[in-house]
Amino acid sequence: MMSDTGPSPIQRKSLHLELVDRLQPLIIGGELVPGSKVPEKELCDRFGVSRTPMREALKVLASDGLIRLEPNRGAWVTIVTISEVEEVFPVLGALEALSGKLACESITPAELDEVSDLHAQMIASYERRDLDAYFSINQKIHRAILMAARNDTLTASCQALSLRMQRARYLANMTEGRWYDAVQEHERILQYLLARDGENLAQTLLEHMEAKRQSVVRWLQAQEQEAAE
Amino acid sequence: MMSDTGPSPIQRKSLHLELVDRLQPLIIGGELVPGSKVPEKELCDRFGVSRTPMREALKVLASDGLIRLEPNRGAWVTIVTISEVEEVFPVLGALEALSGKLACESITPAELDEVSDLHAQMIASYERRDLDAYFSINQKIHRAILMAARNDTLTASCQALSLRMQRARYLANMTEGRWYDAVQEHERILQYLLARDGENLAQTLLEHMEAKRQSVVRWLQAQEQEAAE
DNA sequence: TGACTTAATTATGAATTCAAAATTACCGTG
DNA sequence: CACGGTAATTTTGAATTCATAATTAAGTCA
CATH class of the missing domain: 1.10.10.10 (Winged helix-like DNA-binding domain superfamily/Winged helix DNA-binding domain)
Structure with missing residues (x-):
């Protein structure tokens, strides 16, 4: 596919x-x-x-x-520092926003089906609180949108920055509240994509990244606190 | 400095x-x-x-x-192809737009002076039609804004993509009309930066990149035509 | 004992070597 | 002379070697 x-x-x-x-x-x-x-x-x-x-x-x-x-x-x-997270996520946000905008222009019905399917799978893993599966599918969705943007340069740039953020298992750590919010955001992402509403999709992806940034920074700060004791 | x-x-x-x-x-x-x-x-x-x-x-x-x-x-x-230009410029546009937004938040008065100074130098080289000087100073301005954004990741990403676009002397080729427009755009860029108007600066940088993309693509198409004869 | 030297060991950076692949040169045949 | 095939040459990829820097271990003396 x-x-x-x-x-x-x-x-x-x-x-x-x-x-x-x-x-x-x-x-x-x-x-x-x-x-x-x-x-x-x-x-x-x-x-x-x-x-x-x-x-x-x-x-x-x-x-x-x-x-x-x-x-x-x-x-x-290298270790993921707070300052690096503060740097990388805004860049990633800008790139993902662009990918959303471009994807709306080029995505095929078949690809939309695929994303819908992945989304359903992701919801299912959320409901059974399977974090590993959730993260894996989550990444596939972002990648599918990226593919639909038809821009290899954009893909490569996103990929490189994503890898840097995935270095630790930090990202796999979410509060129940944040997890719920993330799922809501993804619901909107899917809807805007299906409607091919590039502007709103871009905006939502940007907010999604910003929220993720905050969540990761909070967790890193907690880690620091913990290490200091 | x-x-x-x-x-x-x-x-x-x-x-x-x-x-x-x-x-x-x-x-x-x-x-x-x-x-x-x-x-x-x-x-x-x-x-x-x-x-x-x-x-x-x-x-x-x-x-x-x-x-x-x-x-x-x-x-x-590697050679700069039209499809690569079509790929890279939108990404570069998104990144430069972000750099403008961030720069407005963090730039110091001293840095603003420096950019103003560079801008004046650039106008001077435009008026005496010194393309080499113009391009050199132009790059310094973009780099100064990038520095003011205080984001090394963003700087590195922009730098890498810019290099790819600079591989040939293609970019140093502009029509008189395009050159004039570019200068006008830079005038707006400076004004928005001085006013610390991040939103409009981002938008202008985006348009600036889009115009540049078009100009480069046109030139490459002309080259292709030429080569075919 | 513990800080400071100095010697032995190990790891690193870069040159060299070597096998395999690709390119070029050569040659015979139609 | 053009084409196809084979041998010589060159280039490439990767292993090995070697000099140097860094680390560890050992020894000395207060």
């Missing part, structure tokens, strides 16, 4: 890109702990590659902000 | 980052011709480095979209 990027590319991806794809989940999944050192040698052994392609991959991940390279001291998994 | 990123970093940048910084101007300046092969060995000789850091740099540049890596066939300088 997803739009294909091309006719089955036979070309083997270069090793370093393969590694980028493999390392990303380790970082956002928390297996590589934020603030800890990236165990270069260990990862080389694990993936059965030499240091050269691994280090190339680390350079790319660093340019995406997922890790930090300290000269002569190796690579470190 | 520009805000310093920190207290004189003694730490030597890693070689590959140094190379990224050195290669970028070669690409956007057109010395590395769009569509041509990146002469890896030649560049290694020129900068006196081995292939390892050079190849690391190329991987990073590729992830920024300035070059394209074809497996087993080397690196190629």
Whole structure:
């Protein structure tokens, strides 16, 4: 159902890109702990590659902000700071708002069906309080809207920033109240999308991001508090 | 006058980052011709480095979209296509609009003076039809607004996309009419910034980008036409 | 014991090497 | 002469090597 990027590319991806794809989940999944050192040698052994392609991959991940390279001291998994959240969410908001506007212009009935379907699934996971499923489907919805916007540059930019925000399991933490609100927001998002009302969809996505930002910042502040004790 | 990123970093940048910084101007300046092969060995000789850091740099540049890596066939300088322009400018528009909004909240009187000064210089270069100076100052203005927005993530995103649009000398080509309009737009941009009118500044920056997009696309279409003959 | 040196070890950055792929040059055949 | 195929050359991707910087361990002395 997803739009294909091309006719089955036979070309083997270069090793370093393969590694980028493999390392990303380790970082956002928390297996590589934020603030800890990236165990270069260990990862080389694990993936059965030499240091050269691994280090190339680390350079790319660093340019995406997922890790930090300290000269002569190796690579470190970056941590999500409050100030970074305050920076990234407004940018992400602007980009998602644009994606909503563009999606309304280009989305097909089939794609609308798909989003509706995903939305229903998301509601179902909300009702049985399945947070993991909820988050997974939630992301699929945002991605589906992005796809419908038909703008690969926009997709890539959103993707990169989203990854940075997913580094920890922080986002998977919501109060019951915030969760309810988020679902309401998504209800509006779906309605505006179905109505192809770009302006209101953009506005709602912006508010959605702003609310998410607040929620994440609150949680991080609570974490800080906790750590101080 | 520009805000310093920190207290004189003694730490030597890693070689590959140094190379990224050195290669970028070669690409956007057109010395590395769009569509041509990146002469890896030649560049290694020129900068006196081995292939390892050079190849690391190329991987990073590729992830920024300035070059394209074809497996087993080397690196190629990407060309600015019409469809890419149609993609990038709307994204850049959204980001610049945000930067305008944020700048209105945080810009200092000293920074406002600086922008006013740059604006005056830009008008002067317009009046003597000095396109190179005009473009250079123009960029400084956009960058100053970006700095005033106090959002490094936003700055980095804008920077990356701007670079992609600067790859050729295409942008330095404007009709007399378009040039005049651009100056008028910049007049409004300055006024809204001085008035700290975020909403209108954002809107104007958006329109500015849209106009620029149209102008660049027209020029590229003309180029295509020319090439076909 | 504990701070300060100094030596051993390890990790990092970058050059070099090597196998595989792609390109070019060469050559025979129709 | 054009075409197809094979061998030589070059380029690329990735492993290995090597010098240097950083870290750890050991030893010295107050």
